[in-house]
Amino acid sequence: MLFRNKKRYVVHTLGDPVLREVARPVGVITPELRLLAEKMIEVVKAFEGVGLAAPQVGESVRMVVLNLPMESMSDIPSAGEKLLLPEMPLVVVNPEIISSSPETECRDEGCLSLPDVWAPVERPSRVFFRAMTLDGKPVECECGGLLGRCIQHELDHLDGKLFVDRVEPVELGKVERELRQLQRYGEKHHFHRIKVK
Numbered sequence: 796m797l798f799r800n801k802k803r804y805v806v807h808t809l810g811d812p813v814l815r816e817v818a819r820p821v822g823v824i825t826p827e828l829r830l831l832a833e834k835m836i837e838v839v840k841a842f843e844g845v846g847l848a849a850p851q852v853g854e855s856v857r858m859v860v861l862n863l864p865m866e867s868m869s870d871i872p873s874a875g876e877k878l879l880l881p882e883m884p885l886v887v888v889n890p891e892i893i894s895s896s897p898e899t900e901c902r903d904e905g906c907l908s909l910p911d912v913w914a915p916v917e918r919p920s921r922v923f924f925r926a927m928t929l930d931g932k933p934v935e936c937e938c939g940g941l942l943g944r945c946i947q948h949e950l951d952h953l954d955g956k957l958f959v960d961r962v963e964p965v966e967l968g969k970v971e972r973e974l975r976q977l978q979r980y981g982e983k984h985h986f987h988r989i990k991v992k
Contacts, residue, residue, distance in 0.1 A: 804841040806907045807853050809957065809974065810981020814908055818848075818855045818953040821888040824929055828858070832886040832929055835860045839884065844907050846945045848952030851908050859949040861885045867941040873921060875938030887926035887934060890950055895919035904948060904958045909977060912970050914962045918947050 807813055821828065831854055839847040839862045849858040862884040868876050879885055901917040921939040924946050928934060938946055948958055959967060959974060967974075 804838045805853075806838065806842060806847075806851050808908050808910065808981040808984075809959075809977040810979065810983075811853075811908075813850050813853055813855055814952070814957065815955045816850065816855045817955050818850055818857045820857050824888070824931070828856070828888075829929060831856075832858065832860065836862070836884050836886065839907075842907050845941070846949045847907065848949045850952050850955075856888075857890065857953050858886065858888045859890060859953070861887070861942070861945060861949070863942055863945060869940035873937050873939035873943065875924060875936035876940055876942050878936050879934070879938070879942060886929055888929065890924065890926035890946070890953070892947065892950060893923045893925055893935075895923070895947075896921040900944075902944060904944070906948070906958055908952075909957065909959065909974070912959070912973050912977070914959060914966050914970050916948075916958050916961045917963075918944055918961070922946060 831849065831852070835847050835849065835852055835858070838852055839860050845861070845863045845867070847860050847862070849856045861879065863880060864883070865880050868880055896919045898920040899917050900920050901915050903913050904916045905913045920943065921937055922943050923937050924934070926934045951958065959970070
């Protein structure tokens with residue numbers, strides 16, 4: 796008889812207090828932080844996500860992993876898309892948005908911490924982004940397209956915000972029932988799991 800080891804991956808969901816905390820800055824890159832980064836890469840790939848913030852795996856530190864496919868590059872790509880998309884998955888610490896464009900775009904967003912909830916969110920079209928890799932390499936670039944949106948979404952997580960906090964009331968009403976159910980489940984269980992073959 797053949798037994799397969801199925802690994803479980805966990806993402807913390809709406810209702811878990813860790814998602815509403817302001818994450819603390821990363822000081823020294825420790826072996827533990829590198830292990831957390833490896834875990835985050837495994838999780839974002841297992842859930843087929845494009846980004847993941849450390850609070851989503853229960854660690855309130857300012858670290859995110861970006862995992863966008865090359866196919867997500869804009870027709871007229873930003874410098875950041877050209878620079879960063881070939882590096883995916885990319886783990887960065889202490890990311891910050893220095894400036895954002897006055898132009899905005901409204902697009903549907905989802906989140907691993909709010910499974911099966913999608914709603915339109917208006918965000919700046921482009922952001923100037925600064926962070927550091929785990930190897931201490933600085934990253935500074937203008938990011939647009941899905942990458943720019945993903946960066947804004949993940950940085951919201953580091954400040955204790957979820958994308959639904961930015962959704963207009965009329966649109967929020969359309970997903971209110973799902974949010975209430977997730978909130979109740981999250982307050983009780985704090986996470987959801989998937990098994991990977």
